[in-house]
Amino acid sequence: MRILTSVAVLGLLVGTPALSAEGWQQEIASGLGKQGTEMPGGVYRVGLPRTDLNVTLDGVAIKPALALGSWLAFKPIGNEVMVMGDLVLTQEEINLVLMRLEQGGVEITALHNHLLRAEPATMYMHVHGQGDPAKLTATLKEALGASKTPFGAETAGISPQAAEQASTTGSIAQKVDLDTAVLDQTLGHKGKVNGGVYQVNVRRAEAVKDSGMEVPESMGSAIAINIQPTEPGKAATTGDFVLTANEVNPVIKALQSNGIEVTAVHNHMLNDEPRLFFMHFWANDDTAKVAKGLRAALDQVKTAKD
Structure with a gap:
């Protein structure tokens, strides 16, 4: 009869992952050449903003935090890790990256x-994948190497003064020309400033799963609302609403009736429970009007309370 050690028995009883937290996270950071951040739900998330791209829309210079934020989120499953992510690519980069991901066993779930x-x-x-941390990150790094995705520090593109501050304090002062208190009150949810953009994440009321595994909000299951000031009293907004089928058209109606353009409706996952649709949007208008329209749309969705 096989005798289990007390540590192994304890691990089975409490469901502790076989991978040590420091071990698998360091493997990912080393493999990608980029440090990530520990997030709620046991997730390790690596941000890869496309700071190399200069994108404009309707005369607005898009900040990376508004709509150009590639990311990869990892979560341990036994002695393996699961990865989900969203990669921002130019049209010329798509098939080069896609081919390398497929060759390495990482699935494409939407484009x-x-x-x-x-x-x-x-x-x-x-993207979605599961396996050994070192092998997964090797595939992801090689694939993204076929694009011009930067793997440098998050301070890329900021002023020398801000870069110096980041090197000494470990962070950058976050400022945005918006009345965030009013936005919080209107939207009914609090956000945070990131890269000159106010970001509000709103969890759905029910747990979201993919292939039977829970998908925390840091892996893409939350509604994402990003707001960037464009000129005095005005702001651009984009992001995505995470919706069940019966919520799709009420949200479309709420957005359109408030002057917010619906730009895409599609899936991000293949085996999600419940079946979810992701609705992207855009507006550049009076800040109060934008916030009111976003709140009208949120009122059509079953969201969790903060």
Whole structure:
């Protein structure tokens, strides 16, 4: 009879992952050449903003945090890790990246636009994989190497003064020319400033799963609302609403009736429970009007309370 050690028995009883947290996270950081951030739900998320791209839409210079934020999120499953992500790519990069991902066993779960009329046009590739951390990150790094995705520090593109501050304090002062208190009150949810953009994430009321595994909000299951000031009293907004089938058209109606353009409706996952649709949107208008329209849309969705 095989005798299990007390540590192994304890691991089975409490469901502790076989991978040590420090071990698998360090493997990912080393494999990608980029440090990530520990997120709620046991997720390790690596941001890869396309700071190399200069994208404009309707005369608005798009900040990476508004609509150009590639990311990869990892979660341990036994002695393996699962990865989900959203890769921002130019049209010329798509098939080069896709071919390398497929060859390495990483699945493509969606490929589509988020924006309309953007110059240059960007596309968004959603990915899913599971396996050994080192092998997964090797595939992901090679695939993204076929694009011009930067793997440098998040301080790329900021002023020398801000870069110096980041090197000494470990962070960058986050400022945005918006009345965030009023936005929080209107939307009914609090956000945070990131890269000159106000970002609000709203969880759905029910748990979201993919292939039976829970998908935390940091892996893409939350509604994402991004707001960037464009000129005094005005702001651009984009992001995605995460919706069940019966919520799709009520949200479309709420957005359109408030002057917010619907730019795409599609799936991000293949085996999600419940079946979800992701609706992307765009507006550049009076900030209060934009916030009111977003709240009208949120009121059509079953969301969790903060």
